[in-house]
Amino acid sequence: MGLLHHLLSRTVSTPSKSHHLLFTQFSHQFSTSFLITKTPKKFKKKRKKKESPRTKLVQTEPNLISHFESILTRDAHFRFLTKTKEYLSKQPQQILRLDDAGKLHQPLGFPRGRKVLKSILRHPLILQTYRHSDNKIWVGFTDFMDQLLLTESEIANRLERQRVDVVRKLLMMSANKRIPLSKIYHNRLLFGIPEDFRDRVVKYPDYFRVVVEEDGKRILELVDWDSSLAVSALEREFLVDEDKVKRAFKFPVKHGKLLELDFEDERKLNLLNTLPLVSPYSDGSKLDMWTLEAEKYRLGVVHEFLSLTLEKRAYIHNIVEFKEEFSLTKHTYQMLLKQARTFYLAGTEMNWCVFLKDGYGGDGELVDKDPQVVFNERLYEYADMQELESR
Known part of the structure; x- marks a missing residue:
C-alpha cells in the first residue's frame, strides 16, 4: 500500500511528457464539455435567409409607384388569357383537345399542377368547351370572341404601314442594320406587329430584304436608310x-x-x-x-x-x-x-x-x-365578365 501511494503521488507531482500526452488524449476522447458549450438547436438564433433575386422586389416603400405596379398585377391576372389567345389562334380551326391543353401549362400560361379547365371557366365570354364527334372535350373561342378577333385583324391591316416603320426604326438602331426575323416575331406583341408579319415583309422590297443563312436562320435586313425616321x-x-x-x-x-x-x-x-x-x-x-x-x-x-x-x-x-x-x-x-x-x-x-x-x-x-391598346383593354373587360351586360 505504501509503495502504491508513493508511485501515485510521484506521478501527480512530477508528470512526464508521456503522461501529459496520455492524459490529453484520454480527456479528449471522453470529454463532456459539449454538455456545457453546445447550444441546443431550439435555442440557436436562425440566420436570416438571403432573399432570392427571383422574389426580391426591385422597388420598396416609399419608392413604389402604385399605378405601374398595378399594371404588372394585371399582366399576371390575364396571363392565361393572353397566352391562350395566342396559342389557340395558331391552331388548325383554332381548337385544342382539353386533354392536350392540360399538358401545356407553360404555353397556355396556367400554374403547373392546376386544372386548365378552372382557368377556362374564368373567361366564359372568350373561351368555351364542347364535346366533339370523337366524344372528346375540346377548347375553342366563343362566337363573341371570333368577332373580336376579326376586329383585331382589321386594326392590324389598318396600321400595317405604321408597324412597318417601327420595324424599320428597329433595324436602323441595330448594329449591322439586320435582326433575325425570329426575334421580331417573339416580341411582336410588344410593338403591335401582326402574327403573319414574316409573310407581310415581302410586300416591302424597298424597305426589307430577307436573307436565309446557312443554318436556315432567316434574317431581316434594312434596304434603305431613311433620315426622316432616324430621329x-x-x-x-x-x-x-x-x-x-x-x-x-x-x-x-x-x-x-x-x-x-x-x-x-x-x-x-x-x-x-x-x-x-x-x-x-x-x-x-x-x-x-x-x-x-x-x-x-x-x-x-x-x-x-x-x-x-x-x-x-x-x-x-x-x-x-x-x-x-x-x-x-x-x-x-x-x-x-x-x-x-x-x-x-x-x-x-x-x-x-x-x-x-x-x-x-x-x-x-x-x-x-394605340388602337391595339384600346382593343386589349376592352378584351380584358370582357374576359372578367360572366355574361354580356345589357346596354
Whole structure:
C-alpha cells in the first residue's frame, strides 16, 4: 500500500511528457464539455435567409409607384388569357383537345399542377368547351370572341404601314442594320406587329430584304436608310422642351471637394456632362464600351426602344433578346436603376419590367393609346365578365 501511494503521488507531482500526452488524449476522447458549450438547436438564433433575386422586389416603400405596379398585377391576372389567345389562334380551326391543353401549362400560361379547365371557366365570354364527334372535350373561342378577333385583324391591316416603320426604326438602331426575323416575331406583341408579319415583309422590297443563312436562320435586313425616321423621341422632345431633355438623365461629374462649388455651380457643371445626346441611330458598336458616351448611347437606345412599344414598357426578356443588336451590356439593370427620373423599374430583380415615365400621365394612364391598346383593354373587360351586360 505504501509503495502504491508513493508511485501515485510521484506521478501527480512530477508528470512526464508521456503522461501529459496520455492524459490529453484520454480527456479528449471522453470529454463532456459539449454538455456545457453546445447550444441546443431550439435555442440557436436562425440566420436570416438571403432573399432570392427571383422574389426580391426591385422597388420598396416609399419608392413604389402604385399605378405601374398595378399594371404588372394585371399582366399576371390575364396571363392565361393572353397566352391562350395566342396559342389557340395558331391552331388548325383554332381548337385544342382539353386533354392536350392540360399538358401545356407553360404555353397556355396556367400554374403547373392546376386544372386548365378552372382557368377556362374564368373567361366564359372568350373561351368555351364542347364535346366533339370523337366524344372528346375540346377548347375553342366563343362566337363573341371570333368577332373580336376579326376586329383585331382589321386594326392590324389598318396600321400595317405604321408597324412597318417601327420595324424599320428597329433595324436602323441595330448594329449591322439586320435582326433575325425570329426575334421580331417573339416580341411582336410588344410593338403591335401582326402574327403573319414574316409573310407581310415581302410586300416591302424597298424597305426589307430577307436573307436565309446557312443554318436556315432567316434574317431581316434594312434596304434603305431613311433620315426622316432616324430621329429619336428624345431628339424631337429636345426641340420642344430643351430643359426637360437635359434633366432626363443624370451623369454627375466626379470632382474634388477642393472646388468648393455651391449648388448652382455644381448643377451647371453636371449639366455640361449630360449633353450632347448620343443618337440611338448612330453606330454604338464602335464606341468604347465603358465610356460615358457609350452609356449615353445605351440609355438612348433603351429610351427609343420603349418609345416604340405600345405601352411604353418592356420586360427584361424583351430587352435581352436584342442585346447584341443594340450593343447592350449585362449591366443594363443597374444602368436603368440609376436613371429614376426617366425610367421606373418594377417587378423582381430577376424578372423586372421597365416603364418610360413620360409615356404615362399622373393618373397612370398612357398619354397616347394605340388602337391595339384600346382593343386589349376592352378584351380584358370582357374576359372578367360572366355574361354580356345589357346596354
